[in-house]
Amino acid sequence: MRAVVQRVVRGSVIVDNNIVGQIGYGLVVLLGVGRTDTAEEARYLADKIANLRVFEDTQGKLNLSVRDVGGEILAVSQFTLYGDCRKGRRPNFFEAAPPEEALNLYEIFINELKKLGLKVATGCFRKHMIVEIINDGPVTVLLDSNKIF
DSSP states (O other), X not given: OEEEEEEEEEEEEEETTEEEEEESSEEEEEEEOBTTOOXXXXXXXXXXXXXXXXXXXXXXXXXXXXXXXXXXXXXXEOGGGGOBOSSSSSOBOTTBOOHHHHHHHHHHHHHHHHHTTOXXXXXXXXXXXXXXXXXXXXXXXXXXXXXXX
16 A cells, blocks of 8 residues: 655645535545455554654654644555556556555555544545645655565
8 A cells, every 4th residue: 555644734625615624733544455455464554654753842853653743644545556657658557556446445544543543524426526735834754564464
């Protein structure tokens, strides 16, 4: 699984001119699911993100997690994180998981975040979304479970 994690002042997802998910201070997570990803990786990544220290403490150091600051998470499915652009000019999405598998792991990821006590908003799986991300810092971190497992 791949995740682009951004610390935000706020974030939202619009589908068909309706806000379907929105958060205030917290993290926007753009999540891509790959062909070989597992439920174990989804749980691992949820725990990693929930406890990722990307918020500043009183000394201005990145020592606090989204849980520590009472922040929220907006989780948005994004298969294009598996786009391979090494050949040609159009991305190849062969490494992205099929939609049914991706949806299952995306839901496991979201449920794990909720089990950790976080307020989680989402986008709409397989829909065209307008994603508003008001990055704070900017702080952006890339995570890839394939580099751990």
